[in-house]
Amino acid sequence: MSRTIFTVVENCVAxxxxxxxxxxxxxxxxxxxxxxxxxxxxxxxxxVEGVGAYSYPSRCQxxxxxxxxxxxxxxxxxRDCGTDAVxxxxxxxxxxWMCVVVCPFGGVTADQSSKKALKCDRCPxxxxxxxxxxxxxxxxxxxxxxxxxxxFAAQRRQATARAAVCGEQPAQTNGMDILRSLKGAN
Amino acid sequence: xxxxxxxxxxxxxxxxxxxxxxxxxxxxxxxxxxQCGFGELGTCCRICYMGPCRIDPFGxxxxxxxxxxxxxxxxxxxxxxxxxxxxxxxVGHARHVLLTLRDxxxxxxxxxxxxxxxxxxxxxxxxxxxxxxxxxxxxxxxxNIALEDFGRQDELxxxxxxxxxxxxxxxLWSDLGLMYSNPHxxxxxxxxxxxxxxxxxxxxxMLRVLKMSLIDGWTGLTLCVDLQDILFGVPExxxxxxxxxxxxENSVNLAAxxxxxVLSEKxxxxxxxxxxxxxxxxxxxxxxxxxxxxxxxxSMRHGVKLAAHNSQTELILATGAVDxxxxxxxxxxxxxAQVAKCFDTAFITTDAMVRIPxxxxxxxxxHHADESARQIVQxxxxxxxxxxxxxxxxxxxxxxxxxxxxxxxxIDLLSKLDxxxxxxxxxxxxxxxxxxxxxxxxxxxxxxxxxxxxxEEMVKHxxxxxxxxxxxxxxxxxxxxxxxxxxxxxxxxxxxxLKAVLVVLGKxxxxxxxxxxxxxxxxxxxxxxxxxxxVALAERLGVKVGQLPAVGSAPELVQEKAVSIGGxxxxxxxxxxxxxxxRILGGPMVTKLLTEDLQELTGAVVRxxxxxxxxxxxxxxxxxxxxxxxxx
Ligand code: SF4
Ligand code: SF4
Ligand code: SF4
Ligand code: SF4
Numbered sequence: 076m077s078r079t080i081f082t083v084v085e086n087c088v089a090x091x092x093x094x095x096x097x098x099x100x101x102x103x104x105x106x107x108x109x110x111x112x113x114x115x116x117x118x119x120x121x122x123v124e125g126v127g128a129y130s131y132p133s134r135c136q137x138x139x140x141x142x143x144x145x146x147x148x149x150x151x152x153x154r155d156c157g158t159d160a161v162x163x164x165x166x167x168x169x170x171x172w173m174c175v176v177v178c179p180f181g182g183v184t185a186d187q188s189s190k191k192a193l194k195c196d197r198c199p200x201x202x203x204x205x206x207x208x209x210x211x212x213x214x215x216x217x218x219x220x221x222x223x224x225x226x227f228a229a230q231r232r233q234a235t236a237r238a239a240v241c242g243e244q245p246a247q248t249n250g251m252d253i254l255r256s257l258k259g260a261n
Numbered sequence: 262x263x264x265x266x267x268x269x270x271x272x273x274x275x276x277x278x279x280x281x282x283x284x285x286x287x288x289x290x291x292x293x294x295x296q297c298g299f300g301e302l303g304t305c306c307r308i309c310y311m312g313p314c315r316i317d318p319f320g321x322x323x324x325x326x327x328x329x330x331x332x333x334x335x336x337x338x339x340x341x342x343x344x345x346x347x348x349x350x351x352v353g354h355a356r357h358v359l360l361t362l363r364d365x366x367x368x369x370x371x372x373x374x375x376x377x378x379x380x381x382x383x384x385x386x387x388x389x390x391x392x393x394x395x396x397x398x399x400x401x402x403x404x405n406i407a408l409e410d411f412g413r414q415d416e417l418x419x420x421x422x423x424x425x426x427x428x429x430x431x432x433l434w435s436d437l438g439l440m441y442s443n444p445h446x447x448x449x450x451x452x453x454x455x456x457x458x459x460x461x462x463x464x465x466x467m468l469r470v471l472k473m474s475l476i477d478g479w480t481g482l483t484l485c486v487d488l489q490d491i492l493f494g495v496p497e498x499x500x501x502x503x504x505x506x507x508x509x510e511n512s513v514n515l516a517a518x519x520x521x522x523v524l525s526e527k528x529x530x531x532x533x534x535x536x537x538x539x540x541x542x543x544x545x546x547x548x549x550x551x552x553x554x555x556x557x558x559x560s561m562r563h564g565v566k567l568a569a570h571n572s573q574t575e576l577i578l579a580t581g582a583v584d585x586x587x588x589x590x591x592x593x594x595x596x597x598a599q600v601a602k603c604f605d606t607a608f609i610t611t612d613a614m615v616r617i618p619x620x621x622x623x624x625x626x627x628h629h630a631d632e633s634a635r636q637i638v639q640x641x642x643x644x645x646x647x648x649x650x651x652x653x654x655x656x657x658x659x660x661x662x663x664x665x666x667x668x669x670x671x672i673d674l675l676s677k678l679d680x681x682x683x684x685x686x687x688x689x690x691x692x693x694x695x696x697x698x699x700x701x702x703x704x705x706x707x708x709x710x711x712x713x714x715x716x717e718e719m720v721k722h723x724x725x726x727x728x729x730x731x732x733x734x735x736x737x738x739x740x741x742x743x744x745x746x747x748x749x750x751x752x753x754x755x756x757x758x759l760k761a762v763l764v765v766l767g768k769x770x771x772x773x774x775x776x777x778x779x780x781x782x783x784x785x786x787x788x789x790x791x792x793x794x795x796v797a798l799a800e801r802l803g804v805k806v807g808q809l810p811a812v813g814s815a816p817e818l819v820q821e822k823a824v825s826i827g828g829x830x831x832x833x834x835x836x837x838x839x840x841x842x843x844r845i846l847g848g849p850m851v852t853k854l855l856t857e858d859l860q861e862l863t864g865a866v867v868r869x870x871x872x873x874x875x876x877x878x879x880x881x882x883x884x885x886x887x888x889x890x891x892x893x
Pocket of ligand 2 (some may be wrong): 080096097098120121134151190194195196197198209210211218
């Protein structure tokens with residue numbers, strides 16, 4: 076089973092490191108110092124959404140039954156047969172934004188400068204080298220995890236089992252939780 | 262990417278640490294990586310509580326702070342706060358030395374004036390009468406002139422800059438509004454101007470950066486070094502050794518770490534006095550070794566051996582062979598206390614400003630210097646007693662190194678070639694190209710750049726192209742450890758022109774071989790010595806300092822102090838290479854200002870190069886441009 080990205084939302088501190096790392100990974104130079112000098116500037120494919128005091132790093136879920144692929148009239152939106160990642164071939168994309176319309180997660184951005192659909196490609200160059208996707212590697216809090224669904228579920232099973240048997244808290248309280256409780260927000 | 266690898270000494274030290282199960286800064290950096298892009302670009306502001314504000318560098322998110330601050334103003338404001346940190350460190354150090362000298366002259370602190378020649382030279386500079394007067398009286402006048410600088414509210418120019426800095430540069434600084442009066446007032450103004458809702462003009466802020474850097478250069482560095490030379494003597498050429506191999510299994514190893522010789526000089530004195538107790542404890546002797554800049558101070562004045570630069574400090578503790586590490590101020594990693602805990606090592610803090618959990622604190626202040634120093638050396642002997650017979654792991658790497666090249670020592674040496682006009686041999690050799698130019702390699706050692714031996718490799722590229730290297734601080738440790746301060750290095754690495762000059766100078770100095778090609782000029786504060794040498798050369802040639810074929814380089818920047826030192830070079834018109842990039846890249850206008858437009862203001866630019874060869878090549882090309890402009 077292919078690995079994909081899972082989100083442990085309660086860990087996110089809204090630092091936006093994932094956003095920067097994603098843009099740098101999709102730059103020509105692949106370095107921050109080089110990337111900020113490029114025109115057009117490289118674009119991120121992950122967005123840290125704010126909901127009151129909470130934050131949620133939102134990106135394409137690489138759905139198994141992907142409505143964007145079904146909706147795409149030109150075959151630009153497709154699945155990589157090796158990694159199972161859903162990606163868009165910009166040569167074929169006609170900018171009709173059907174994928175933007177049908178994606179339940181808002182995972183596709185209608186890029187106004189290139190008139191092409193932009194989305195998470197799960198960092199094929201990095202994963203081919205055996206590295207985690209850029210956003211996962213950049214996240215300092217373990218919000219983003221690069222695992223197979225089986226591995227992720229196994230971790231969750233262990234955590235709930237320990238909670239049931241030894242009374243351990245399944246998720247650790249972190250700094251953001253303390254801030255939220257102080258703010259009394261949401 | 263140059264085909265270089267981790268320096269052998271670092272490799273050996275890391276092996277010791279890892280064999281014993283210690284995580285090191287490298288491991289901590291790995292966990293920390295990648296580091297925050299907003300921080301790296303300088304576009305994170307947490308100055309007020311509407312923030313923290315971050316500017317999206319790729320243009321899709323926020324374009325200004327909540328208050329409307331632009332990214333250029335944001336990076337300039339952050340950079341100014343960096344230079345305040347650096348300048349405050351040096352000015353604080355300088356004031357501490359000044360008050361120690363004052364108290365010594367009043368009989369309240371057990372220190373004597375050792376640098377009589379420096380007293381006389383400064384008396385001349387400041388117009389203090391000397392005829393028929395006691396040295397201490399002359400000194401008191403100098404102390405009062407310095408104290409005046411720290412107390413004045415009259416907006417008149419600061420004594421130390423107006424009397425010590427070259428006139429042409431002062432005229433430029435006045436035109437740009439950079440001359441300063443009381444350094445403390447300026448530090449206050451800079452903090453005030455950078456708090457929420459004040460200076461938001463990037464150009465104005467960048468001029469403040471230059472002004473703050475000037476304060477560092479002339480009060481933080483020059484005044485401090487002048488007074489340290491008065492108290493502890495002007496350095497003379499001395500031969501020493503460097504790297505972890507200077508630790509001795511059967512001696513009491515006492516490492517002095519930090520920056521202020523007011524502490525380390527006393528430690529050295531008491532180590533000699535308590536030698537008998539060490540012998541009684543079964544030690545061969547007390548081996549005082551120097552770490553970081555206070556190590557440089559001791560080796561410049563006493564030939565004390567250099568054990569480690571900053572990024573090796575936790576590693577030498579992991580050898581288990583350091584009985585005590587006594588620290589004062591600046592660049593003291595909190596981690597040291599944790600490593601020391603695993604051995605018999607006494608890790609001793611001394612300054613009220615530097616308290617570290619799990620360290621032993623023995624307060625040290627000049628009035629009771631003898632008492633505290635005795636206690637500290639005693640603690641080292643006690644720790645040796647506990648360590649004696651236990652296995653230690655000291656990598657046997659070390660190199661000899663020539664240190665102590667103060668400007669006075671250099672002039673002294675050159676006088677042997679031309680007593681009338683000592684700088685003439687240097688000038689002639691610069692003119693004929695034997696010395697292509699000068700690079701002041703300064704600053705820290707950074708684990709981010711140790712893997713490709715940034716400093717060593719860059720320096721070797723420079724030497725091959727006949728560039729003479731002047732160094733201070735932790736880069737001096739790096740060069741010393743790599744054998745670059747030896748006669749062999751002259752034969753091995755220098756171009757033919759530079760080699761010929763150094764052979765002649767070595768003979769004049771009465772050395773066995775040529776003078777080394779990398780000149781150890783001291784600690785970080787001693788960057789004023791590099792400036793003094795440049796000023797002397799410029800005056801002799803009748804040009805401005807910025808016209809000299811000279812560049813500054815901080816190839817492994819870590820500390821805020823290196824930022825303000827770099828700024829003081831820029832204000833003098835001396836261009837600087839720096840790695841890593843300063844945190845300004847998120848502000849395109851500020852970036853352009855420092856890398857291009859500053860040329861119009863002071864004649865200097867900043868260049869970022871992360872690879873040793875690229876850095877050296879840029880500096881050589883820049884020097885070539887200066888030579889062409891001088892018509893040589
Ligand atoms: S873009 Fe949307 S629909 Fe398509 S795979 Fe990603 S999450 Fe699913
Ligand atoms: S996996 Fe790669 S492309 Fe997708 S959001 Fe993360 S960094 Fe961006
Ligand atoms: S890097 Fe991690 S913690 Fe930071 S915003 Fe992204 S998901 Fe949240
Ligand atoms: S000063 Fe301005 S930019 Fe800085 S945190 Fe406050 S609102 Fe944001």
